[in-house]
């Protein structure tokens with residue numbers, strides 16, 4: 001649905017945009033060269049990283065003057081000093097307006113500032129006033145910078161009100177006071193009048209342009225100095241030598257004494273201009289740059305990052321009419337800050353960190369703050385939806401296709417969410433073993449948040465103290481081998497019940513819906529283990545069919561992403577609201593919650609805790625909690641943990657059994673060998689098969705492994721999320737990236753498995769490969785800190801049920817069809833099940 005909606009939007013505007021672009025292309029002008037553009041978005045798809053770096057790449061390919069269409073906005077990118085000179089000097093007047101954007105309009109009180117106001121009489125007056133009254137060298141030297149920055153901390157209005165108090169007005173001498181003074185004196189032309197909004201707009205300029213740019217320059221200067229200890233040492237010796245030792249304070253008086261400091265600041269600004277493509281300009285009239293026509297109302301972006309040398313080669317503050325008016329103030333601030341830091345302190349890197357480890361990655365937007373990642377290969381992406389269009393089908397199959405083309409690590413953007421798909425055992429080992437700690441959080445989605453009572457469960461809780469405590473508790477109290485053993489009688493009784501039901505069908509020679517049978521089996525076991533609710537006894541609160549439906553609906557709710565999952569923020573919420581996406585999740589949640597509440601209420605009655613089920617165990621823990629305990633469980637935690645067991649335990653084991661029986665019917669040789677092995681090992685005419693018999697038949701164990709290899713119940717494990725920056729096979733994976741481990745693909749890797757598509761349990765006969773998380777070729781239960789804690793319970797159920805069904809019955813396809821022709825189509829989203837239910841006819845052997 002998400003994809004459909006996006007495509008709908010795309011097609012809707014394609015027509016309009018194609019007409020628009022056609023018109024532009026058909027002009028008589030000699031326009032600058034352009035990279036290929038797409039309908040609607042024009043060249044927006046070229047801006048898939050930091051803009052100045054994207055422009056730089058384009059300039060290498062298309063030259064120093066390029067025409068782009070960012071959406072419907074024509075933009076010329078200038079990337080050489082000659083072209084910059086033509087814009088900023090020769091055509092300065094024609095290029096000295098500014099494009100209007102919603103953001104700049106809002107922040108500048110409707111373009112009442114200096115930076116963003118279009119070229120006009122108003123701007124000329126404001127600028128004159130600013131240059132002569134606010135930012136002149138004399139004025140800069142008269143400001144108490146601390147005083148200004150202190151006041152700018154508060155809201156502009158508060159600052160102005162403050163200045164209007166008689167005591168402040170006379171004494172502060174800062175920018176606000178100067179401007180208020182101007183208003184009072186009214187010494188300007190009548191048609192140019194200042195009011196409070198103008199003061200606020202100028203404050204905003206200083207706030208945005210002054211704080212960020214100065215700080216960024218100092219950050220880069222110190223970064224470069226730490227990277228080059230010799231330069232740092234020389235600068236410190238120079239400053240300390242000239243100022244003498246034991247100075248109490250360094251002031252701006254001292255600034256003029258140090259050429260070396262000026263050179264450091266210049267070199268920093270050359271390599272790291274804080275505003276790499278200046279503040280965009282807009283042409284007022286038609287101009288020609290290096291023979292190219294630039295129409296009026298075209299945005300001009302001058303990319304100064306890669307300029308070298310002097311004058312127009314070096315433009316950190318811009319040039320021409322709109323050159324930064326506060327150069328003196330900015331340089332004074334940066335030099336004073338650096339001089340103090342270098343005089344009073346020596347600097348070294350934190351323990352264990354080497355110069356090579358310094359991260360010089362850049363971040364930011366208008367200004368240029370910090371590093372360039374070597375991200376894994378990506379398929380082409382579209383604006384807004386990113387790579388969502390690559391997910392047209394079952395996700396594990398789509399990702400599988402991408403891995404064949406792009407390799408074992410693929411970087412995708414699903415909407416605005418970064419995702420790395422892992423498709424080889426080596427890369428899986430790097431994630432689940434080498435970087436397990438860094439990768440052991442979970443991404444948050446709307447569905448998982450709702451169904452886990454706000455991430456109060458084990459499966460979806462993000463990594464942290466809470467998850468560690470609840471996982472420890474669950475592993476010891478709920479999933480330990482002692483506890484798994486204590487539920488053994490439940491599994492045995494429920495499997496006996498299945499054998500009885502199948503015998504009835506065998507008697508009638510009617511087919512059994514094994515898909516339904518396995519779901520009922522696992523649902524019955526989990527309901528008894530977790531809730532103490534036995535379907536075979538009266539007084540059950542919901543009927544069994546509804547429970548199974550609820551599990552399927554929950555899996556759908558968890559697996560079907562909402563728009564908010566891909567587009568966190570307003571857009572996602574709006575589209576979800578439009579399509580009522582949360583309705584389904586809320587409905588399932590409500591019903592399950594009412595069910596759990598009912599069960600808990602039952603347990604709270606006297607005699608209510610006669611069974612040692614999971615609800616009883618957790619309620620007992622809650623009773624034993626002391627006031628002083630730092631980690632406390634409440635009812636929501638209980639419900640969230642029960643939800644985990646319910647959702648993780650029913651579906652997964654059932655799906656595994658369905659695929660195992662499907663492969664066996666498809667492969668009569670394997671079925672026959674399995675039955676013979678079991679019957680020979682256990683002896684003929686055995687009354688009952690119990691968990692005493694588990695592990696005795698090696699071939700059954702190979703069948704289980706082969707089923708997990710070809711049909712892992714969860715083809716992606718459960719998604720992980722990186723908590724810090726990691727490197728996998730030389731690629732950078734940034735923090736907060738979703739990791740999707742495609743164990744389905746890993747199980748089919750032809751480098752690891754001969755004839756990977758063939759169901760051949762014998763491949764495990766002389767192999768140590770196991771599914772318990774130690775071999776990264778076979779990972780049905782995941783691995784590392786987040787490995788499935790329910791594995792022993794699941795294996796016991798699956799092995800016991802299969803052993804019984806293969807011992808007591810022979811199996812054939814209904815209507816004489818052949819096993820080899822069985823339909824293998826998959827369905828589902830989180831767990832992948834056989835789409836068409838598995839119907840087989842049993843023949844009773846014993």
Ligand code: HEM
Nearest residue numbers: 458459648649652653717718780781782783786788790794
């Ligand atoms: C064949 C059956 C099952 C399969 C294939 C399976 C698979 C998995 C996988 C792949 C994970 C994620 C591991 C990771 O992130 O590395 C997982 C997590 C989990 N599983 Fe299972 N599972 C099965 C049965 C069960 C059962 C029966 C229960 C409970 C009764 C259970 C409870 C859980 C829980 C609570 C987690 C979350 C662990 C965490 O995030 O710390 N699973 N399971």
